[in-house]
Amino acid sequence: MYVNSKPEQKKDVVRVSCCQTEQQKSSQTVLTSLGRHAPVCGFYKLEKMEAVSETDVQFWMAKAVNWGEATSCSALLDTSRHLGSLRSFLQQVLQGLQQMSSTSEAMKTFPFVGQFLGRLCWNPCVIADERSQRLLLRCLNCLYSAEPLNTVEQKANMWIKNMLCHLISEEEGSVAHATVKHAGLTPTRYHSEALQKVVSLMTEEVIKTCDGLPNTSARCSNGNIHAMSLACAALVTCPQISPLIGALLKHSMLCGSSCLNQEFIKEVSEALISKRLVLEDEAVVNLWCYSPTCLEGAAVSLLESVLSDHETMSQSLDKHVNGSLLPQASADHCHIFLTINELYRNVLTEIDENLAVRALIQVFTVCFLQRLTGQKSQDRLPLRAFFPHVMQSLLTPLLTAPSEVPREAWLDHLSWIRSLLQSVTENEEAGEDVRAYQAFFEAWFLLVQCGYWVDTAAELLVLAAPENAEPLLWLLTFFHHPTNRGHQRSQQTAVAREAWTHLRMLFLTRPPPPRHLSAVKELLSSSLSANLVLHLFSNFTIFSHGPVSIITEITDKVLTEAGVKRRALWILASIRCRLNSAATRDDKVNSRLRTLQDTLLQT
The missing domain is CATH 1.20.1280 (Monooxygenase)
Incomplete structure (x- = not known):
């Protein structure tokens, strides 16, 4: 490998021997891959490597010996607690090895390295940490000789390949396979089950801390909980650790105390958001209850997605x-x-x-x-607990789903909602009272939350008689244009009425009149009224009784811009959610909705 390259040669060029067995080729492939991703110069930009401290060497060798294969709770805790600083030391060793011109020189300069790396390769906690395992592989890569010059380097190559087989291979006949043959397990399963057993013991210990104790404060006095959470911080993405994470989070809920390490909480939250950790639902909710920051992170992640x-x-x-x-x-x-x-x-x-x-x-x-x-x-x-700032009179009419109201009563229900909201807006417009403005905003925000009633109003407008349209158009306008500065709402209500008139003629007349087609396109081009008109248009495409082919043709002619199509898709998404929760399913309407969504996505 590149450890034999001269200093002036490119360090990321790997020379591979031609005479290899298939098993050697497998290990060689990994070594080659590591070589490509670990150039000596450029990433670390080190001209000269400082000598590794003898004190550090003694400390970490003692740790590696004491940890053994980390099959006890105390060993796992201590290993996990030191993973971060261990990675720093391995990084230092790696940088030193990268300075060597040959394996022989590396072994003379770092006589401890073989035993040290060998012990770490058998530690399931170290191997479970992706970054630590990567550093181990890169250190082994630096010790490998593509063209061994002596017996020492040949033996080193054989040992390195055995370590690689242990770390990455489950082939029968490998040294790792033979070593654990008595257990009837592959190397991967051996380490996985060893780690699971230790985690199981630790999980039981966490559960016991909340049993049989006289009070909450006594339960939380156990500093071992904090130590365990700190130890888990570096291993949260390891699947075997999930039960322990769940137990720690449950403990935090039962004890109601901030006894968990904050780094652990941060790592768990980030791993959940990035889908690198899977926990039971109860554990996730416990995390959100424990940390408002993690809850906000989950809500923001949903919004961003x-x-x-x-x-x-x-x-x-x-x-x-x-x-x-x-x-x-x-x-x-x-x-x-x-x-x-x-x-x-x-x-x-x-x-x-x-x-x-x-x-x-x-x-x-x-x-x-x-x-x-x-x-x-x-x-x-009670609903009041979830909506504490909203007028009590608005909660029942808005939070009652359309599916809970008979269809023939929808118009009356919407008229009721309109009258309540209109009263709120009149109070807000009457003066500069801060409380009146807050009540106005909360009423509008609740209408946005309960937008299914606005969708219902838009649906009724498709076939509504002119005398019934006024409260429905008012609701639609208030939804999109809540403020009335400069009589804006009155102007937008007039725009809504004009759009509704054109849409009725466009969708209810055969063939569609070009004049009304042009008028709708012009209204959609206005930045002020586009969303309101698009909301009406989307409902006409779904609930009018014309043939799907005609509806699709009109849609293609009216919705020509990509941005408008994207906005239309979100309106259709809201409508689809309402239809999915309806008491009865209209297959014809749902089929038309899917067709329109597909049309907008394909064009």
């Missing part, structure tokens, strides 16, 4: 939201809902016209209410 992948999310938004576990956790723990609600409220004030954000807030609320309704009545908190 929605904003970054509109094609996938817009087709299965309710499934994605439920999969985040946030709705269920919110139903079980009121403070979780309030935290998420506040976060999304702040986001909405910054980008209030973003339809993806509105769709997420609406779908999250629907999923939350479904989980809350599914609870036993004696366990369920």
Whole structure:
């Protein structure tokens, strides 16, 4: 390997011997790969390596000997606690080995390195840590001689290949395989089960700390809990550690004390968000209850995933939201809902016209209410607890789902909602009272959360008689344009009425009149009214009774810009969520919705 290269040669060029067995080639492939990814110059930029401290060598050799194969709780704890500093020492050793011109020189300069690396290669805790294992492999790579010059280097090569077989191979006949043959396990399973046994003992110890103790303060006085969480911080992505992580998080809930290491909490949260750690639902919720920061991180992660992948999310938004576990956790723990609600409220004030954000807030609320309704009545908190700032009179009409109201009563229900909201807006416009403005904002935000009633109003407008359209158009306008500065809402209501008139003619007349087609396109081009008109247009495409071919043709002609199509997909996502929760399923409507989504995604 490159340890035999001259200093002036490129260090990341690997020379491979031509005479190799198949098993040697497997190990050689790994060595070659490591060589490509570990150039001596460029990454570390070291001109000269300082000598490794003798004190450090003695310390780490003693640790490696004491740890052995880390099959006891104390050994695993101590190994985990020192993983970070061990990686730093291995990095220092690696940098020193990279300075050597040959294996012989490396072994003279670092006489301890063979025994040290060999012991670490058999420590399941070290091997379970991806970064530590990578450093071990790179150190072995530096000791390997592509063209051995003497017997010492030949024996070193054989030993290195045996270590590689132990670390990465399960081939029968390898040294590692022979060593654990008596256990009837492959090397990977041997280390996995050894680690599982130790973790199981530690998990039992955590569980026992909350049993049989007189009070909460006594339970939390056990400093070993903090030590265990600190030890787990470096290994949170190791699957075998998951039960211990769950037990530690459960302990934090039972004891109600901040006895867990903050680095551990941070690592667990980041691993969950990046999908590198899988925990039981209870453990995840315990984490959120323990750390508001982790809860906010999960809520932000959900928001970012929605904003970054509109094609996938817009087709299965309710499934994605439920999969985040946030709705269920919110139903079980009121403070979780309030935290998420506040976060999304702040986001909405910054980008209030973003339809993806509105769709997420609406779908999250629907999923939350479904989980809350599914609870036993004696366990369920009143709605007032979850919406403490909203006028009591608004909660029942808005939080009642359309599926719970007979279809023939929808118009009356929406008129009721309109009258309540109109009263709030009139109070806000009457003066400069801060409380009146807060009540106004909370009413509008609740309408955004319960956007299914706005979707219902837009659906009714497709076939509504002119005399019934006014309250529905008002709701739609207030939803998209809550403020009334400069009589903006009145102007937007007029725009909504104009758009509704053109859309009725466009979708209910055969063939579609070109004049109305052009008028709708022009209204959609306005930055002020685009979302309102698009909301109406999307509902006409789904609920009008015209042939699908005609609807698709109109859609292709009207929605020509990519940005408009993306916004339309989010409106369809909200409608789809409402239809999925409906008491009865209309297969024709759902089929048309899927067709429209596919059309918008393909064009």
